[in-house]
Amino acid sequence: MKEWKKKKEEHKEVLTQKDANSIESSSSGLQAESQEKEGVAQEIADLKKRLEEKEKEAKENYDRFLRMAADYENYKKRAVRDKEEWIKYANEDLIKAILPFIDNLERAANHADKVMDTGVLIEGVRLTIQQLLQGLGRFGVSSFESVGKPFDPNRHEAILTIPTDQHEPNHVLEEFQKGYLLNDRLLRPATVSVSRAAEEEAQSTES
Numbered sequence: 619m620k621e622w623k624k625k626k627e628e629h630k631e632v633l634t635q636k637d638a639n640s641i642e643s644s645s646s647g648l649q650a651e652s653q654e655k656e657g658v659a660q661e662i663a664d665l666k667k668r669l670e671e672k673e674k675e676a677k678e679n680y681d682r683f684l685r686m687a688a689d690y691e692n693y694k695k696r697a698v699r700d701k702e703e704w705i706k707y708a709n710e711d712l713i714k715a716i717l718p719f720i721d722n723l724e725r726a727a728n729h730a731d732k733v734m735d736t737g738v739l740i741e742g743v744r745l746t747i748q749q750l751l752q753g754l755g756r757f758g759v760s761s762f763e764s765v766g767k768p769f770d771p772n773r774h775e776a777i778l779t780i781p782t783d784q785h786e787p788n789h790v791l792e793e794f795q796k797g798y799l800l801n802d803r804l805l806r807p808a809t810v811s812v813s814r815a816a817e818e819e820a821q822s823t824e825s
Contacts, residue, residue, distance in 0.1 A: 712757055719750040758801035764790045764808045773797055773804060778811040785813040 726742050751761070764774060769788045780791055790810045797808030 712754075715753045715756065716750065719746055719753065722746040722749075759805065760799050761796045762799060762808070764793045764797060764810050766790065769810070769812045773807055774812075775807040775809045776812045777809050779814045780811055781816045782813050783816040787813055787815045789813050 723743070723746055726739060726746070730739055751759075762773065767790050769776060769790055774790060774797070777794065782791070785791060789812065790808075791813050792811045793808055794811070795806075795809040798805040
């Protein structure tokens with residue numbers, strides 16, 4: 619009887635120990651699960667915080683983009699206005715430089731009837747033209763000589779060809795209208811007559 623009680627007590631102790639181990643194991647599991655949940659919750663909180671920061675940064679970038687786009691549109695409008703203004707008044711200095719010569723020519727025309735010596739009038743006009751060309755020269759305008767030069771289609775416009783044996787063929791004989799350059803670029807071609815060989819005229823007549 620005593621032996622049975624002893625075994626019962628031993629069995630009871632074993633069960634108690636197992637229960638304790640089971641409880642301890644469950645407690646450890648719950649603690650680990652709780653720590654894991656806390657870790658996940660902390661990670662979610664960190665992600666939310668980073669997301670909020672990125673959203674704030676994106677909003678700031680978008681606002682900056684809108685301001686830059688508006689500034690660029692304003693710049694384009696201002697550039698168009700400035701260009702229109704520049705085109706409208708680009709020749710203002712040139713016109714101001716020409717006006718005094720127009721005044722001189724008008725005075726010469728108004729006094730033409732009173733001048734007995736036409737040579738004086740002609741000399742005055744030539745002087746005015748010379749001054750005008752000097753004024754235009756300040757803006758890069760210059761004339762070029764054509765008579766006696768080889769015909770250049772890039773500078774000359776031939777309106778007449780003359781057969782002759784006194785000049786080399788394809789040379790400028792006469793200048794009807796001067797040619798001008800603007801900063802070394804052709805502004806207006808010279809209109810000229812050009813020589814050609816006299817035999818060409820003879821051959822043309824025979825045919």
